[in-house]
Amino acid sequence: MRAAVWTLPLAKSLDKARGAPPREKPAEETAARPGSPDVLAEWDLVKRAQEFDAAAIEALYQAYYPKVYNYGFLQMGDVHSAEDLASDVMLKMIESINKYRFRGLPFGAWVFRIARNRLIDLHRRRRRRGEVDLSETLSSALASPQALAERALERGQLQVALKHLTDEQRQVIVLKFIEGFDNRSVGKIMARSEGAVKSLQHRALGSLRRLLHSDGV
Amino acid sequence: MEFRTFNSILDDCIAALQQGATIDDCLARYPAHADRLEPLLALTDKVRRTPLAPPRPWPQATAWQRVRQRATDLRSSPQPVHLSFGYGAWLRPVAITVALLLALFGATGGTVLASQNSLPDSPLYRVKLATEDVRLWFVFDDVHRAEILLDQSNERMDEILQMNRQDKLVPSNVLSALRSRNQRAADILASHPDETALKTSLVKQAEGQEANLILLFPQVSESARTPYNEALAATHNAQLPADQAVAGIHPEELSDGVQHISGIAEKINENLWSVGGLDVRVDQTTIGEKVENGTAVSFVVGKNSRGELRALTVSTSPAGLPPSGSVVSGQVEQVTDEGIVIAGQLIPITSQTFVGGKVKKGQRVEVKLGQSDRGVIASQVRPVETPAPAEDQEPTSQFTFEGVIDTDVKKPTNEWKIGGLSFTITPDTALDASAGQAQSGARVLVEATQQGDQLSAHKITVLNSDSPPDSDALIGVFNRSRDGLWYVAGLQLVPPERTAEPLQGTLLFVDLTRHGSDLEVKAYTRIQAPDDNSLVRLDVTITKLDGAIWTVDFGTVRVSSTADFSGPEETVGARAIVWGRRNQNGVLEATFARVLDKTAVVPTPAPASPVPTTVPAGNAGP
Numbered sequence: 001m002r003a004a005v006w007t008l009p010l011a012k013s014l015d016k017a018r019g020a021p022p023r024e025k026p027a028e029e030t031a032a033r034p035g036s037p038d039v040l041a042e043w044d045l046v047k048r049a050q051e052f053d054a055a056a057i058e059a060l061y062q063a064y065y066p067k068v069y070n071y072g073f074l075q076m077g078d079v080h081s082a083e084d085l086a087s088d089v090m091l092k093m094i095e096s097i098n099k100y101r102f103r104g105l106p107f108g109a110w111v112f113r114i115a116r117n118r119l120i121d122l123h124r125r126r127r128r129r130g131e132v133d134l135s136e137t138l139s140s141a142l143a144s145p146q147a148l149a150e151r152a153l154e155r156g157q158l159q160v161a162l163k164h165l166t167d168e169q170r171q172v173i174v175l176k177f178i179e180g181f182d183n184r185s186v187g188k189i190m191a192r193s194e195g196a197v198k199s200l201q202h203r204a205l206g207s208l209r210r211l212l213h214s215d216g217v
Numbered sequence: 218m219e220f221r222t223f224n225s226i227l228d229d230c231i232a233a234l235q236q237g238a239t240i241d242d243c244l245a246r247y248p249a250h251a252d253r254l255e256p257l258l259a260l261t262d263k264v265r266r267t268p269l270a271p272p273r274p275w276p277q278a279t280a281w282q283r284v285r286q287r288a289t290d291l292r293s294s295p296q297p298v299h300l301s302f303g304y305g306a307w308l309r310p311v312a313i314t315v316a317l318l319l320a321l322f323g324a325t326g327g328t329v330l331a332s333q334n335s336l337p338d339s340p341l342y343r344v345k346l347a348t349e350d351v352r353l354w355f356v357f358d359d360v361h362r363a364e365i366l367l368d369q370s371n372e373r374m375d376e377i378l379q380m381n382r383q384d385k386l387v388p389s390n391v392l393s394a395l396r397s398r399n400q401r402a403a404d405i406l407a408s409h410p411d412e413t414a415l416k417t418s419l420v421k422q423a424e425g426q427e428a429n430l431i432l433l434f435p436q437v438s439e440s441a442r443t444p445y446n447e448a449l450a451a452t453h454n455a456q457l458p459a460d461q462a463v464a465g466i467h468p469e470e471l472s473d474g475v476q477h478i479s480g481i482a483e484k485i486n487e488n489l490w491s492v493g494g495l496d497v498r499v500d501q502t503t504i505g506e507k508v509e510n511g512t513a514v515s516f517v518v519g520k521n522s523r524g525e526l527r528a529l530t531v532s533t534s535p536a537g538l539p540p541s542g543s544v545v546s547g548q549v550e551q552v553t554d555e556g557i558v559i560a561g562q563l564i565p566i567t568s569q570t571f572v573g574g575k576v577k578k579g580q581r582v583e584v585k586l587g588q589s590d591r592g593v594i595a596s597q598v599r600p601v602e603t604p605a606p607a608e609d610q611e612p613t614s615q616f617t618f619e620g621v622i623d624t625d626v627k628k629p630t631n632e633w634k635i636g637g638l639s640f641t642i643t644p645d646t647a648l649d650a651s652a653g654q655a656q657s658g659a660r661v662l663v664e665a666t667q668q669g670d671q672l673s674a675h676k677i678t679v680l681n682s683d684s685p686p687d688s689d690a691l692i693g694v695f696n697r698s699r700d701g702l703w704y705v706a707g708l709q710l711v712p713p714e715r716t717a718e719p720l721q722g723t724l725l726f727v728d729l730t731r732h733g734s735d736l737e738v739k740a741y742t743r744i745q746a747p748d749d750n751s752l753v754r755l756d757v758t759i760t761k762l763d764g765a766i767w768t769v770d771f772g773t774v775r776v777s778s779t780a781d782f783s784g785p786e787e788t789v790g791a792r793a794i795v796w797g798r799r800n801q802n803g804v805l806e807a808t809f810a811r812v813l814d815k816t817a818v819v820p821t822p823a824p825a826s827p828v829p830t831t832v833p834a835g836n837a838g839p
Contacts (some may be wrong), residue, residue, distance in 0.1 A: 054285075061284055069272040078745045083272065101358065103668035117265035120413040151748050158267050177264040183228070191364065191418030193371060199568050201231070205257045205779060212260070 005155045042107050050098050056095060061074040061214050064108065065090055067179055068115050073121055074162055085122070109185035112175065116189050123167075169204035172197060218699075223554050226250055231261055244296075246699030288375060288462055288751060327498050336376055337391035345353065346394055359405050360412055366402035367419060370395055370410030374426050381436050384574050389441035396448040399423060405453040423455040424504075427529070431517055432571045433595065434645045446471040449519075453529055456504055470527050471519040474644020479515040480651055482508050490528075492516060493650020493679060494626065498527045504529035512646070520644070524629030543770040546583045549576060557585065560753040561799040562772065565594045573599040581750070590702050593770065596820070605771065616693035616706030617794070618663045619813075621686045625657055633664055635672065637687040637731050638708070640674040652681040652818045660684060662813060665706035678792075681814040682785065689729040690783075690811075691734060692794070695719045711737045726783060726809065742781045744796050744809045754810065755795045758818070762789055769793070775800075776807040783811045790817020 048056035068089045072082035092114050100110050162170045168190065175186045176197075182199075185192045190197070230243035239260045244251040333348070335341040349369050356362045372553040373395040377387050399419075406416050437445045447628065454465030480493035482783060488500045488506060497518055499508055513531050520527040537621055553560035554563035564584055566572070575676040576582060582601055587596030596793045601615075620636020631642045640663055648655055655661065695704025698718050703710045705725055712718065716738075719725060724745035729736045745752050760769035765777045767787065774795055776782070787793065791814040797807040 030320070052288050055287070057284070057288050058281075061281055065277055065280065069277075070269050073270065075545050077275070083276040083280070086272065087276070087283065089446050090280055091287055094284050103361075117411065117413045117732070120417060124413075124504070158264065173264060177261055178267070180265075186481055191367070191415045193368065195224075198228045202224045202227050202257075205227075208264075209256055209260050214255075 034067070039104070039106050043102050046097065046100060046102075047106050049094075050100070059092070060107075061090055064093065064111050067108070068111065068192070071112065071115055071117070071174055071179060074159055074178065075170060076122075077159055077163060081122070083113065085118055088115075088118055092118070103190055105185050107182060110189045112181070112189045114177065116171070157212065161208055164211050165207050167203055168192075168200055169207055172200045172204045173208060176201060219285075221254065227254065227257060234258060234262065236643065237422050247282065253693060259700075266344055270572065270701045283594050284320055287378075336380060337388050338380070338385060342390060346390075348554050351373065360409060360415065360796045363405040363409070363412070363415060363419075365424060366405070369397035370402065371422060371424070373398060374429060377433065378429065381433060381573060382575060385439060386438040387433060387436055387445070387446040388438060392437075392441055392444040392448040392627075395426070395448075395483055396444065396451040399426070399451045403451075422454045423452045427452040427456070427582045429476055429502070429571060432573065436573070449475070451561060453504070454501075457502060466527070466529065470521045470525075472522050473520040476518050476526075476645060477515065477647040478518055478653075479513070479649050482510065482512055482514045484508075484510045488650070493648055494654035494656045495526060495648070495650075499531065503528040503531055503611075543586045544583060544756040545586065545753060546756075547581065548750040549578055549580050549582055549794065552576060555577065557582070560797070560805060561803060562805070566591075566598065567594050570595045571597045576600060577792060593772075610749075611742065613667050614662070614694050614696075615707070616691060618665060618692075619680070619684075619690040621663070622657050622659050622661055626655055633677070635661060635677075636729075637734060637736065638672055638703045640665060640672045640677075643675070644675050646674045647676040649665070649676065649678040652679045652814060654682070655679050658686070660686075678813075681816055681818055683815060687731045689731060691725075691727045691729060691736075692811075693727075695721060695723045695725050698752055708736065711735050713738050714741075719743060720747055726811065727780075728783070733810050742783070742809060744781075751798045752796050753798065753805075756792070757795065757796070759787060759812075761790055762787060767793075767795075772805065774805045774807050780807040783809075785812050786816040787812050788815075790819060791815070792818060 045056050045059055048061055063084050069082050069086040071080065072085035076082060076085070089111065093111055096114070100107065162173060165173065171190055172186060175181045175189055176183075182191065183197045186192075187194045187197045192200070230238075230247070233243055233246075234240070239261070239312060239568055240255065243258060245256055247254060261839070283530055333345055335345050341407050353362060353365060356365060357436040377395070377733050380391075382656040402419055406419060409415075427449065429696050430445070430452060434445075449471055450466045450468045458466050466663075477491050478495060478497065483491045485491055485496065488498055490497050490499050492514065497516055499516075508531055511535055514531055516526075516528045516535055517530045518528050527552035538724055545559055545564065547559040549557050549559060552702055553563070556564050558564070559582070567589065569587075569589070583597075583599045583601050584595045585597040588594070618636060618638065620638070623634040623637070624630065624632070626633060633640050633642055653659055660680045660682045662680055663674050664678075665672050665674045691705060691708065691710075693708070696704040696707065696716070698704070698712070703712045703718065705727060710727065710729070711732075719741070721784070723743050726744055728739040728741065730739050731737075755774065759767050759769055765775050767774045767776055774797055776787070776795070780797075783794075785791070787810075791812055793810055793812045795807050795811075796809040797805050800806040
């Protein structure tokens with residue numbers, strides 16, 4: 001006998017509370033896959049952007065700014081930091097676009113590689129300056145009534161749970177299930193092998209499930 | 218059975234869901250894993266459908282202005298020309314690669330292909346390495362080269378571990394290849410400081426490789442010692458910041474071995490610390506936590522030909538956690554996807570577990586326990602060898618001996634006299650000096666092997682004990698009696714008069730008194746009958762006492778009045794050796810227990826996180 005399909009206690013009520021429709025399609029269904037027509041079409045767009053075609057650059061910007069912003073937001077839990085990250089990454093993307101070489105992987109894997117490098121630098125600088133870990137800020141903020149109300153938001157619940165994962169586990173969840181990359185691209189972004197991504201994915205899902213199921217966040 | 222196959226099954230299902238399959242389709246495909254798969258697949262679906270917040274329009278528009286302006290600037294300035302050698306271009310030189318290989322090795326295309334799955338002991342292995350080298354000739358992008366080198370280094374480590382699981386010694390060729398790939402990747406990344414993710418990956422990979430190489434020390438062939446030292450030094454130095462790597466560990470500093478030393482750190486000067494009476498150099502090349510005066514630390518040290526010790530890594534026990542390093546030895550009852558079952562208890566095996574050989578049902582293994590966020594897990598699993606002795610030879614066996622150090626161990630020496638016996642200190646003998654300094658007069662427990670006339674010490678543990686100096690103790694298998702003498706674990710003992718000798722093969726605990734060079738049996742206890750494999754041995758620290766129930770790192774053990782008991786009275790924080798078996802109620806029941814310390818050695822022991830899963834009744838147990 002199997003348990004209920006969705007057993008995460010908070011999330012169940014959040015669907016009703018928010019009344020927010022899910023995204024039209026899950027991430028993976030919209031993501032470009034290696035070697036797929038989408039990837040090839042995007043490569044054409046990138047080639048135009050390498051010639052600094054304004055329309056192509058704008059198309060890439062409109063496609064990737066929200067993705068990188070969400071990536072940063074789920075990693076850092078802070079709107080301003082996520083905006084700074086997205087802005088920096090977009091600038092770096094355009095400055096380095098001529099270095100991009102098509103190797104069968106989606107252009108997004110290259111963009112997120114930049115984002116991941118920036119994020120590591122950001123964490124390192126913060127640690128050096130002795131700044132408080134954002135995850136701690138976020139967790140302690142939940143003690144306030146306002147934060148408790150926010151906890152009723154499904155997104156917030158996922159975000160808080162993500163903060164309790166290790167950095168690599170969080171990366172895999174966000175890159176694979178939110179941003180919709182396949183194992184090879186996730187491996188490329190994180191500089192890990194596909195086998196390591198599979199293993200991380202299993203551990204990350206297990207940890208996330210325990211966190212959400214036990215309402216321990 | 219392979220461990221962790223569930224990772225692939227889960228990944229297959231996630232991929233299938235992405236292609237439009239339903240969760241039920243996946244569960245039907247893997248019915249044996251349905252219970253574990255379903256909640257994880259439901260979770261992936263939920264995460265994918267979690268609504269995301271759109272970015273605020275104003276900051277997005279502001280950022281766009283910056284990007285557009287930058288694009289305009291770049292458009293008006295000349296762009297450098299780049300060579301185009303990506304994956305697509307890489308395919309073109311394949312024909313050249315194969316042709317070169319054919320020319321170099323006289324190999325056919327089939328040989329090249331066949332070599333790709335070869336291991337370091339195969340004649341085709343050099344073709345495999347050469348293929349990889351040739352491939353790199355045609356990669357012109359530095360960062361991509363570094364990525365490939367890291368993948369190749371990872372593959373070398375997998376080959377080493379595979380050799381180890383097949384009980385084969387690690388040869389020099391794979392160690393040299395591991396070193397060269399790590400070194401080349403580190404050199405490339407030193408000139409690309411922007412590639413932080415790749416550098417992080419290199420450091421993580423090197424960290425895991427270093428830990429594995431240290432554990433593999435006994436499995437490295439003598440002829441491969443130099444490349445082993447070079448590979449270990451290279452993996453260690455790859456983890457150091459670029460400015461320190463130049464002055465990293467030199468292979469010569471590992472020439473006399475790699476040892477584990479734990480104890481209380483006492484500062485001698487800025488870079489020199491004393492642990493358990495041994496001087497250890499700690500500097501910026503030492504990886505790990507900061508050493509504080511008076512704290513409990515564990516070092517992995519390299520030993521040079523002058524007997525000097527230099528710390529490669531240092532760690533401290535996290536507050537509130539029981540000490541790691543407890544050991545469970547016994548027969549494997551089951552091997553599952555999650556771990557192994559010994560005495561009815563599942564011990565999880567994770568990707569961090571070092572498995573030192575083939576592990577199968579019915580085999581005796583030694584499991585070193587560690588802590589993870591899942592609770593207690595196996596950090597190391599090693600099969601216990603019980604080779605049959607050759608005819609006309611004294612049997613060779615492992616034993617545990619307790620006695621007092623009679624040697625000045627400060628002087629560089631590879632022979633320690635303990636309880637009147639001479640023990641050889643091997644290049645990887647571990648020292649646990651948590652309870653005091655390893656010095657002349659200190660009482661110690663020695664885990665050793667007798668081979669011919671040589672007694673090799675694997676681990677020496679300083680005890681907190683006030684037993685008389687001429688009193689020794691031995692745990693070992695009774696071999697036989699001859700000319701009025703007993704032989705236990707190959708050691709010659711003088712038995713008490715008018716005492717019936719034990720059955721050959723019986724595991725004994727023997728209380729000994731020393732008279733000159735003679736070891737006289739004062740009393741002995743039968744721990745385990747010959748051919749009885751139902752008992753497990755636990756080397757643990759007591760973290761809680763509740764009547765007959767001892768809580769130890771591993772879980773709980775019932776030590777009732779029917780169990781044979783020896784040593785000081787049990788106390789929380791003391792270490793103990795316990796033999797027991799799972800009883801009908803599923804409780805681990807001790808048949809013999811020896812407490813080693815008279816007072817606590819671990820300052821503030823806390824109850825252990827329990828091992829997360831137990832095996833259902835009826836499915837486990839002897």
